[in-house]
Amino acid sequence: MSNFADRLMEAVEHTGAPLCVGIDPFAELIPKAIFGDPREDAVALARFAEAVIDQAAGLAAAIKPQLGLFEAFGPAGYGVARDVCAYARSQGLPVILDAKRGDIGTTAEGYVRASLGPSPGFDADCVTVNPYMGADTLAPFGAYAQAQGKGVAVLVRTSNPGARDLQDLIVDGEPLWARTARMIAPLVEGLKGASGWSGLMVVAGATYPDEARRLRAILPDCLFLVPGYGAQGAGAADAMAGFVASPRGLRGGVVNSSRGVCYPPGLENETRISVWKDQIQRAMQSARDDLAGASLS
Amino acid sequence: MSNFADRLMEAVEHTGAPLCVGIDPFAELIPKAIFGDPREDAVALARFAEAVIDQAAGLAAAIKPQLGLFEAFGPAGYGVARDVCAYARSQGLPVILDAKRGDIGTTAEGYVRASLGPSPGFDADCVTVNPYMGADTLAPFGAYAQAQGKGVAVLVRTSNPGARDLQDLIVDGEPLWARTARMIAPLVEGLKGASGWSGLMVVAGATYPDEARRLRAILPDCLFLVPGYGAQGAGAADAMAGFVASPRGLRGGVVNSSRGVCYPPGLENETRISVWKDQIQRAMQSARDDLAGASLS
Numbered sequence: 001m002s003n004f005a006d007r008l009m010e011a012v013e014h015t016g017a018p019l020c021v022g023i024d025p026f027a028e029l030i031p032k033a034i035f036g037d038p039r040e041d042a043v044a045l046a047r048f049a050e051a052v053i054d055q056a057a058g059l060a061a062a063i064k065p066q067l068g069l070f071e072a073f074g075p076a077g078y079g080v081a082r083d084v085c086a087y088a089r090s091q092g093l094p095v096i097l098d099a100k101r102g103d104i105g106t107t108a109e110g111y112v113r114a115s116l117g118p119s120p121g122f123d124a125d126c127v128t129v130n131p132y133m134g135a136d137t138l139a140p141f142g143a144y145a146q147a148q149g150k151g152v153a154v155l156v157r158t159s160n161p162g163a164r165d166l167q168d169l170i171v172d173g174e175p176l177w178a179r180t181a182r183m184i185a186p187l188v189e190g191l192k193g194a195s196g197w198s199g200l201m202v203v204a205g206a207t208y209p210d211e212a213r214r215l216r217a218i219l220p221d222c223l224f225l226v227p228g229y230g231a232q233g234a235g236a237a238d239a240m241a242g243f244v245a246s247p248r249g250l251r252g253g254v255v256n257s258s259r260g261v262c263y264p265p266g267l268e269n270e271t272r273i274s275v276w277k278d279q280i281q282r283a284m285q286s287a288r289d290d291l292a293g294a295s296l297s
Numbered sequence: 298m299s300n301f302a303d304r305l306m307e308a309v310e311h312t313g314a315p316l317c318v319g320i321d322p323f324a325e326l327i328p329k330a331i332f333g334d335p336r337e338d339a340v341a342l343a344r345f346a347e348a349v350i351d352q353a354a355g356l357a358a359a360i361k362p363q364l365g366l367f368e369a370f371g372p373a374g375y376g377v378a379r380d381v382c383a384y385a386r387s388q389g390l391p392v393i394l395d396a397k398r399g400d401i402g403t404t405a406e407g408y409v410r411a412s413l414g415p416s417p418g419f420d421a422d423c424v425t426v427n428p429y430m431g432a433d434t435l436a437p438f439g440a441y442a443q444a445q446g447k448g449v450a451v452l453v454r455t456s457n458p459g460a461r462d463l464q465d466l467i468v469d470g471e472p473l474w475a476r477t478a479r480m481i482a483p484l485v486e487g488l489k490g491a492s493g494w495s496g497l498m499v500v501a502g503a504t505y506p507d508e509a510r511r512l513r514a515i516l517p518d519c520l521f522l523v524p525g526y527g528a529q530g531a532g533a534a535d536a537m538a539g540f541v542a543s544p545r546g547l548r549g550g551v552v553n554s555s556r557g558v559c560y561p562p563g564l565e566n567e568t569r570i571s572v573w574k575d576q577i578q579r580a581m582q583s584a585r586d587d588l589a590g591a592s593l594s
Binding site for chain 1: 321323363365366367368369370371372373374375376379395397398399400401402403404405406407408410411414416417418427428429430431432433434452455456457458459460461462463464466467468469473476477480
């Protein structure tokens, strides 16, 4: 059984850049003439997401379905999200399920089975979790991930403005997010692969490069999952501020782009699948090249 | 359109006690001879949950389905959870969906639609949310709840041992959970009903009565959602430490019991529905009477 961090970093080497394609299904942005209207039939979500995955092969190192946006379409949307995970894996793409779960013991185990577990679970490679309830609520995710070669991505310093409200509060001279990072440190070793990287990922927003650098110092072996690149305003250099230089480019995690690569401007009314494919490919290639060529400032 | 806090407190007056029945489906504890095995067919979950709801009528002021334990049974389990919410509402029971969601703007709106929104959403009366990502991630829940007469229950001080890891860290002389409480205070007024109580609920663990009293001082008008009573070891007086005395008993929220009322010892191998019903009724009546008779120490 392979290790998630190794699988993810192999995919980064294979594609040449740490691009993660986020699949955020918005009914108003999906080209309905091509895929159908997901508000009428959730299968349109599957058609759209699987077409995005087809374009991402060879360009993206991972895909990240945003579960909340599938859930917005009800139980059918939730079911489609699982099908999308299975399809991505069948295409060789690691899946980071963006579910942001978190709960006490037995319920945490329920979420572990639902997200990382085999059928009827999503069998994702990695799942995002929320640390507010404490280390004992993350332990079931860590234990399962270690046993099954999966990953866990913990929200540490998020990319939204409100991240300041709690995460930046000062505790004993350092921000809360640094305490969160120290709290999860005991899980690092168990998820470490032959590459030396750990499948305990930390969510570190691209919009806060200084924090990413400090976070790298606290957790040198953790892969970062970086939201906020592109649509949320951060460039490649900021997004990878916590990465490290290698002969083949910056390494140390994956940078997510959702709107930027899935919804190029003006495409929501497109009727021709060939045009849509071409535009999506271009957007993904552009993001890939941008990340591949970035250097630390 | 009525207000959630008013509906919940009317239900407390009607039943005479602030009992919330938590529906936590555990395959190993559900009497399979009566309801079927949910690992083979998720419809067994619906049979079990709806039978619990039938017994809860007149005794419970609300029900709280634990979504993570439904999700453990895959998309079918997720779908059953929505059916269970609809059934509870059809029986006049307010539904607090225990989903512990939290995400940035557009995704938060997805979770709002999924949990509180009408079909294909769950149309729950209230949903639990995680505050780690900040006030902007709670705002979409607050806005929708205010517009539609729903509630939002924010994790503030949870009942698990690991709650100490982050929630109790000291920030400017007070614990983080107190900062969380101050952060959500601007949402209180918008969810306030004619009763004077606000449908902005705070999750305050029964296992930490001192914290509950301090929390009441910070948020005098918020209803508490109290986990940790019964199976997690806290008695009625501790569970209601943050409640206030009224001529009809302690008021100020609801106290959740899941295992204690849904899984009386030895019942997992029961084959007779009549015996099961009788035992569940007894357990619920006992919890109801315990909470109805409690006084502040």
